[in-house]
Amino acid sequence: MKSKILFWILALLVFGSLTVGGFLFIKTDIYKFLLIECIAILAIIFFVVLYIRLIKPYQIISSGMDLIKEQDFSSRLRLIANSEANKLIEIFNKMMEQLRDERLQVREKNRFLDLLIKASPQGVIILDFDNNISEINPAGLRLLNISDINLVKGKQIRDSGIPIAEALASIHSDEDAIIRGMGIVMYRCSRSSFLDRGFAHPFILIEELTHELLKTEKKSYEGVIRMMAHEVNNSVAAISSTLNVISDILKQDEENKLNDVLPAVDASFDRCRHLSSFISNFSEVVKIPKPMLSVVKINDLAHSVEALTVIELQKRNIRMHLELSPDQPEENLDRIQLEQVLVNIVKNAYEAIEENGDIKIATHSAPLSISISNNGPEISDEVMQKLFTPFFTTKSSGQGIGLMFVREVLLNHSFKFDLKTKDGWTTFNIFFGDKRS
Numbered sequence: 001m002k003s004k005i006l007f008w009i010l011a012l013l014v015f016g017s018l019t020v021g022g023f024l025f026i027k028t029d030i031y032k033f034l035l036i037e038c039i040a041i042l043a044i045i046f047f048v049v050l051y052i053r054l055i056k057p058y059q060i061i062s063s064g065m066d067l068i069k070e071q072d073f074s075s076r077l078r079l080i081a082n083s084e085a086n087k088l089i090e091i092f093n094k095m096m097e098q099l100r101d102e103r104l105q106v107r108e109k110n111r112f113l114d115l116l117i118k119a120s121p122q123g124v125i126i127l128d129f130d131n132n133i134s135e136i137n138p139a140g141l142r143l144l145n146i147s148d149i150n151l152v153k154g155k156q157i158r159d160s161g162i163p164i165a166e167a168l169a170s171i172h173s174d175e176d177a178i179i180r181g182m183g184i185v186m187y188r189c190s191r192s193s194f195l196d197r198g199f200a201h202p203f204i205l206i207e208e209l210t211h212e213l214l215k216t217e218k219k220s221y222e223g224v225i226r227m228m229a230h231e232v233n234n235s236v237a238a239i240s241s242t243l244n245v246i247s248d249i250l251k252q253d254e255e256n257k258l259n260d261v262l263p264a265v266d267a268s269f270d271r272c273r274h275l276s277s278f279i280s281n282f283s284e285v286v287k288i289p290k291p292m293l294s295v296v297k298i299n300d301l302a303h304s305v306e307a308l309t310v311i312e313l314q315k316r317n318i319r320m321h322l323e324l325s326p327d328q329p330e331e332n333l334d335r336i337q338l339e340q341v342l343v344n345i346v347k348n349a350y351e352a353i354e355e356n357g358d359i360k361i362a363t364h365s366a367p368l369s370i371s372i373s374n375n376g377p378e379i380s381d382e383v384m385q386k387l388f389t390p391f392f393t394t395k396s397s398g399q400g401i402g403l404m405f406v407r408e409v410l411l412n413h414s415f416k417f418d419l420k421t422k423d424g425w426t427t428f429n430i431f432f433g434d435k436r437s
Contacts, residue, residue: 011047015040064092074100123206125157125168129199132156143187143206168204178209185418186210240272288408291334298331298370298432299324302361305342309350316355323362331368331432337409344406345372345428352376352426360425368433378421 022036067075076093079086117124123140125133133152136144144162146152152160157169167179168189176190186209193200306320313320342361349359353376360373410417416431 011044014047015044018043064096067096068099121207125204125206127157127202127204129201131202133160140206143208168206171204173200173202239268243268243272288337288405288412291337291409291413293332293334295330296333296335296338298329298363298368301335301339301342302363302370304339305346305361308339308343309346312347313350313359316350316353316357318350318353318356319358321358321360323360325363325365327365329363329365329368329432333413333415333432334409338413341406341409341430342370342372344403348403349374349376349426349428367431369429369431371427371429373425373427375425378424379419379426384419384421 018036018040022033022040025032025036076096079089117137120137121139123143124135124137125140126135128134132154133156134154136146136149136152140146141149144164146162152162157165159165162168164179164181164187167177171177171189171191173191173193176188179187179189181187188207188209190205191202192205193202195201302322302324306322310320346359346361349372350357353359353374358375360371362371362373363369364371406417410430417429419426419428421427
């Protein structure tokens with residue numbers, strides 16, 4: 001606009017100067033007057049042609065620059081009566097059309113990616129250029145038990161409070177890692193990046209492997225247990241029968257020549273019986289029946305567990321505290337199996353305390369859950385990672401059956417659970433209303 005005004009001011013100055021100059025000779029020299037006026041007319045014609053040839057195309061291109069600045073890629077420049085300028089306008093219009101198409105494609109791809117990320121069963125944590133959390137998709141919020149994205153948004157992963165934050169933060173770019181969460185939860189996590197404005201924009205993919213790993217693990221140990229039970233029981237049965245016969249023969253020996261051998265035979269027979277019982281315990285884990293569901297009051301379960309363990313607790317001088325929800329929460333479950341699960345957890349608690357301590361059983365309506373806490377020794381992170389591994393035990397005489405039974409029953413019911421140690425209390429939480437998919 002300024003160049004247009006300056007152009008016409010210059011044209012008026014030239015035309016005005018020539019016109020006024022011509023009128024100075026109108027009385028003295030008519031020919032000079034006519035010559036100067038003709039030059040003035042030619043000058044104005046020249047300026048008009050110059051405007052059409054140069055200034056107007058420049059203004060059109062300037063308008064096009066404004067369209068680009070405003071990101072209005074749908075508008076087009078109109079052709080003018082200037083073939084050279086029209087070539088430039090056609091190139092500009094073609095460029096605008098390509099920009100519009102590319103922008104539309106980018107928007108469609110971004111929209112598709114947004115929908116894909118939101119619908120993905122994998123968790124996605126998107127980080128900004130400073131490695132702060134900028135976005136987490138719904139699957140990621142669910143997998144990491146985050147109720148509100150705003151609780152972690154803008155924070156470094158290590159400072160986010162996510163249960164596996166430290167492990168996630170330690171993953172390097174283009175690296176995969178298997179991470180164990182609370183309880184039995186396992187994740188496969190990988191870190192990568194995409195280019196955004198020329199810079200690497202990092203993100204982390206999280207996939208839960210718990211169901212697949214547990215399925216494979218269970219199939220493996222079931223096969224091993226069945227094979228062990230078959231071989232050991234057959235061998236033990238034959239050996240026990242032989243030892244029984246030998247014991248009877250020795251007892252009938254009137255001269256008592258082999259009396260020294262008889263205690264060894266009896267001890268071997270008892271050892272066979274104990275070995276058979278040992279294997280039977282393993283076999284029972286793979287024979288847990290499907291749950292027989294019925295509506296059960298969670299508070300009643302707590303009272304039953306207290307009654308079943310009160311004598312042992314009194315022997316150890318351990319106090320039991322019940323903190324029960326007044327809402328009387330209910331759930332569909334197998335009462336016998338869940339009762340045994342809770343007894344096993346309380347048993348582990350009082351064995352950890354040994355003597356003089358406290359155990360709390362608390363029920364909750366929101367979320368629908370029960371928790372068993374004890375103030376015995378804290379569980380180390382190393383032991384916590386292995387607790388729900390088949391046959392793992394910290395007891396010198398244990399078989400690792402108790403927590404295996406707990407795990408299998410809760411998984412059969414599709415109940416979530418976790419084990420945490422905090423502020424001197426170790427708590428086993430069972431979430432009845434929070435079902436696994």
